[in-house]
Amino acid sequence: MGLELTTKAPMLQILDEEGQVRPGAEPALAPAELRRIYEIMVLARTADAKALKLQRQGRMGTYASSLGHEACQIGTAFPLRPEDYFFPYFRDLGAYLTLGYPLADYYHYWMGNEAGLRTPDGLNLFALAIPVASQIPHAVGAALAAKLRKKTGAAVCTFGDGATSEGDFHEGLNFAGVFRTANVFVCYNNQWAISTPRSRQTASETIAQKAGAYGFPGVQVDGNDVLAVIASVREALDRARAGGGPTLIEAVTYRMGHHTTSDDATRYRTEEEVKAWEPRDPLRRLRIYLRSRGLSDEASEKGVLDAATNAVEKAVAEAESRPPATVDDLFAYTYKNMPPALAEQRTGLKEALKAEAGR
Amino acid sequence: MxxxxxxxxxxxxxxxxxxxxxxxxxxxxxxxxxxxxxxxxxxxxxxxxxxxxxxxxxxxxxxxxxxxxxxxxxxxxxxxxxxxxxxxxxxxxxxxxxxxxxxxxxxxxxxxxxxxxxxxxxxxxxxxxxxxxxxxxxxxxxxxxxxxxxxxxxxxxxxxxxxxxxxxxxxxxxxxxxxxxxVPEEPYEVPLRAARTVREGTDVTVIGWGAMVPVMEKAADEAAGRGVSAEILDLRTLSPMDREAVLASVRKTGRAVVVHEAPKTCGLGAEISALISENALLSLRAPVARVTAPDITIPLPKAEDDYYVNPARVLAGILKTMEF
Incomplete structure (x- = not known):
């Protein structure tokens, strides 16, 4: 008898890097759904590029680009139903768009306004978390609440590879395993946590295999293959809804951009490494596939891109037309009922601002 | 019951x-x-x-x-x-x-x-x-x-x-x-953000909460024996604080002693002291006194009593304030 690590299962892939479907892996998606997925991917990429431009022009705050993560984000959010819950992290533009979050709101938040983080009523999308991994237990709590309230929704939570080193990853997944909650945890393993490579996060051969220690399945999928991500999340959601407990999905991808606009990735990784991932681009792959199925052509692709560009310009205009938070807004949401001392401070701030404006 | x-x-x-x-x-x-x-x-x-x-x-x-x-x-x-x-x-x-x-x-x-x-x-x-x-x-x-x-x-x-x-x-x-x-059998609410006047007094306001309240009461008993009438305020909600209760009492008595079992520096006593000096300075007849634990790690049980705020220390704080 020897000591052996649990072995790695093969990574799930449906579309290969040339956009060809693996034999027998044809996805159960209607043509309209496939077109919709492509549209959101194009929208996400266009909106992301615009955000970077706005940041350079001083019209957007520090921004975390989603470039290269479109298959992860959209593939994870696409199979959700309205009764499900989504707990995003700070790099999740595609998921927000898939779930129907207004792009103008998303921009508004990244331009520096809390109001952009207010999820529209009726959408179970929790506010994105910046403290790494801290959202994982929240998703478990939502699933546990659903279970106790006899609701059918499952809770999906996303995070990066760096998050798997945090205590909240362990605590959250451990709770989920113990209470067999309807959770789907999706790790966008993009190989980098700012400058720290995946190899410095864990000695585990895969992130997916960590699920075994919590008593539930883990699967590794090609995170640049939107069809594979959808298939795995859908299967995990079905199991969760049927009472089969949680799943950990490791979507293997690559952070094509800097960590945020405040980062310079050339300091710690090579151009060759980035270049090596370019042919695996998730958007290109889906485009080839759609064409091969006769679901798109050059003209329709141009139509999709134009529509995305228009939608982005409209969202920018809308976000920029919104006024920043008023002093009243800043104070109104600290407590349900404002304490008198806080009301006094609010008056004091208003007076100070008035005096400063008059100087 | x-x-x-x-x-x-x-x-x-x-x-x-x-x-x-x-x-x-x-x-x-x-x-x-x-x-x-x-x-x-x-x-x-x-x-x-x-x-x-x-x-x-x-x-x-x-x-x-x-x-x-x-x-x-x-x-x-x-x-x-x-x-x-x-x-x-x-x-x-x-x-x-x-x-x-x-x-x-x-x-x-x-x-x-x-x-x-x-x-x-x-x-x-x-x-x-x-x-x-x-x-x-x-x-x-x-x-x-x-x-x-x-x-x-x-x-x-x-x-x-x-x-x-x-x-x-x-x-x-x-x-x-x-x-x-x-304690009444039926459910009832004690309002949040509202302090409780544990006992009324005229010479000094003693402010505290939790396990310090019985300690403050003992000290007030002893102070009464020395002719000092201490008002005791139990904050109950520490944040948001019932500032009006603190200020009303201090405006009446003209003296304040804040008691907490936490270390002194940046403890809530500092906040209460600042609150009083910002809003009731002219009512004060003495500086606000703080009776607290020292700024050290709390000792293990054998030395715990040396550290813990007791009635004698609260009384000393009261008398010091009275003698200012």
Missing amino acids: KITMAQALNQALAQEMARDERYVLLGEDVGPDGGVFRVTDGLIQKFGPERVIDTPLAESGLIGVSIGMAAFGLRPIAEIQFLGFIYPAFNQILSHVARLRNRTRGRYPVPMVIRTPYGAGVRALEHHSESTEALFCQLPGLTVVVPSTPYDAKGLLIASLRSEDPVIFLEPSRLYRGEKQD
């Missing part, structure tokens, strides 16, 4: 959980064990393991899971076994519990109560005796509540459970089985 604070808290939990099934209790050893101080005794028998949940030993996970529950329809009551073990969850409390209402502009408030025993005087092991309430008073959005009697414990806990804002409810472990008190 005369009951202890632990029994009063148990009653509050049982009555509110019976009234509203959104209340779910979770923590370490809160089930069959009834909590290490027995505050949740018998609740799992009444409400079952779906509503009285023994969790893995993970404070951050416990508070984080409670956040998700609170955001989606439940009213979690999370028990942290001792305040000394809450710190792994501090990120969850600071980054999420206290500010979710604000950062989501009211869409995801997280009404929940975090209950935890705190404070010295029970001859406990290391990390079981600290009094770090001031850390939590620095977090906008969080309500910090400390009872000092069985009656208040029941009423304040019920008010906390019904609050739309998250509450950290600090239970003085020294008072769990302290003096028994007549």
Whole structure:
């Protein structure tokens, strides 16, 4: 008898890097759904590029680009139903768009306004978390609440590879395993946590295999293959809804951009490494596939891109037309009922601002 | 019926959980064990393991899971076994519990109560005796509540459970089985953000909370023997504080002594002292005095009494203020 690590299962892939479907892996998606997925991917990429431009022009705050993560984000959010819950992290533009979050709101938040983080009523999308991994237990709590309230929704939570080193990853997944909650945890393993490579996060051969220690399945999928991500999340959601407990999905991808606009990735990784991932681009792959199925052509692709560009310009205009938070807004949401001392401070701030404006 | 604070808290939990099934209790050893101080005794028998949940030993996970529950329809009551073990969850409390209402502009408030025993005087092991309430008073959005009697414990806990804002409810472990008190059987609320005048006086206001209140009462008895009439104020809610009660009393007496078992520097006594000097300076006949623990790590039980604020020290503070 020897000591052996649990072995790695093969990574799930449906579309290969040339956009060809693996034999027998044809996805159960209607043509309209496939077109919709492509549209959101194009929208996400266009909106992301615009955000970077706005940041350079001083019209957007520090921004975390989603470039290269479109298959992860959209593939994870696409199979959700309205009764499900989504707990995003700070790099999740595609998921927000898939779930129907207004792009103008998303921009508004990244331009520096809390109001952009207010999820529209009726959408179970929790506010994105910046403290790494801290959202994982929240998703478990939502699933546990659903279970106790006899609701059918499952809770999906996303995070990066760096998050798997945090205590909240362990605590959250451990709770989920113990209470067999309807959770789907999706790790966008993009190989980098700012400058720290995946190899410095864990000695585990895969992130997916960590699920075994919590008593539930883990699967590794090609995170640049939107069809594979959808298939795995859908299967995990079905199991969760049927009472089969949680799943950990490791979507293997690559952070094509800097960590945020405040980062310079050339300091710690090579151009060759980035270049090596370019042919695996998730958007290109889906485009080839759609064409091969006769679901798109050059003209329709141009139509999709134009529509995305228009939608982005409209969202920018809308976000920029919104006024920043008023002093009243800043104070109104600290407590349900404002304490008198806080009301006094609010008056004091208003007076100070008035005096400063008059100087 | 005369009951202890632990029994009063148990009653509050049982009555509110019976009234509203959104209340779910979770923590370490809160089930069959009834909590290490027995505050949740018998609740799992009444409400079952779906509503009285023994969790893995993970404070951050416990508070984080409670956040998700609170955001989606439940009213979690999370028990942290001792305040000394809450710190792994501090990120969850600071980054999420206290500010979710604000950062989501009211869409995801997280009404929940975090209950935890705190404070010295029970001859406990290391990390079981600290009094770090001031850390939590620095977090906008969080309500910090400390009872000092069985009656208040029941009423304040019920008010906390019904609050739309998250509450950290600090239970003085020294008072769990302290003096028994007549506590009404039926549920009632003791309002949050309202201090209690424990006894009226005319010469000096003594301000404190939790396990310091009986210490302050003893000191006031002795002061009375020396002809000094001390008014005692129990803050009950530390944040947001009942500033008007503090200021009204100090304007009347002209003197203030703040008492806490936490270390002196940046303790709540500093805040109260500043509050008084900002708003009632001309009423003061003496500087505000602070009677607190020294700025050292709390000693182990053999030296605990040397450290702990006692009636003699509070009396000395009162007399010093009178003699100024």
